[in-house]
Amino acid sequence: MLTTADFLQYTQWSGIATLVFTVLTVLAFILKWGIRFRLVGTTGFMLVLTSGLFALSLVPLSRTVIPGAGRFSLVYDNGSTQAVIAISPQTTPSALEATLRQAASNLYSYGRLGSRNDNYLTIRARTLLHPEPGVSIPLYLGQIKRSLASREDSEITVEIYPEKFAQLPKPTA
Secondary structure (H helix, E strand, O other): OOOHHHHHHHHHHHHHHHHHHHHHHHHHHHHOOOOHHHHHHHHHHHHHHHHHHHHHHHOOOOOOOOOOOOOOEEEEEOOOOEEEEEOOOOOOHHHHHHHHHHHHHHHOOOOOOOOOOOOEEEEEEEEEEEEEOOEEEEEEEEEEEEEOOOOOOOOOEEEEOHHHHOOOOOOOO
């Protein structure tokens, strides 16, 4: 996986290429070459490419890995203070806590907006029960709340609902 240092290196090379195309474009206009307008387009493209690579060199692309966390998929996210993830019905309470912590870390973003009343991101974990064919019932197994203001939140609260785990189907051997 590419790191931010790799993207910084690519930004430097792209920046050099952009400067070369800029010089060629200016030279083409001075000498009235027939490809001067194509060079304007190429220089503009190189500027966009260089700025994109620079942006990727600033933002970390890695995800937090928490030991014991299970797989989850994002079901609902209002882009602000609420999200719902779907997990496997075979999960355990300890795996659920690790999964919720990983989801809270992965879904944190500086761009999330909190309201005046609720400056926390709440992520609820749910699974689906199928009591009979054609019927699905969502079962919420827990939730986590974290601050929207700080990436390193020390006051994360995790709630696991043990009474809901009793409703899960028992695995067959």
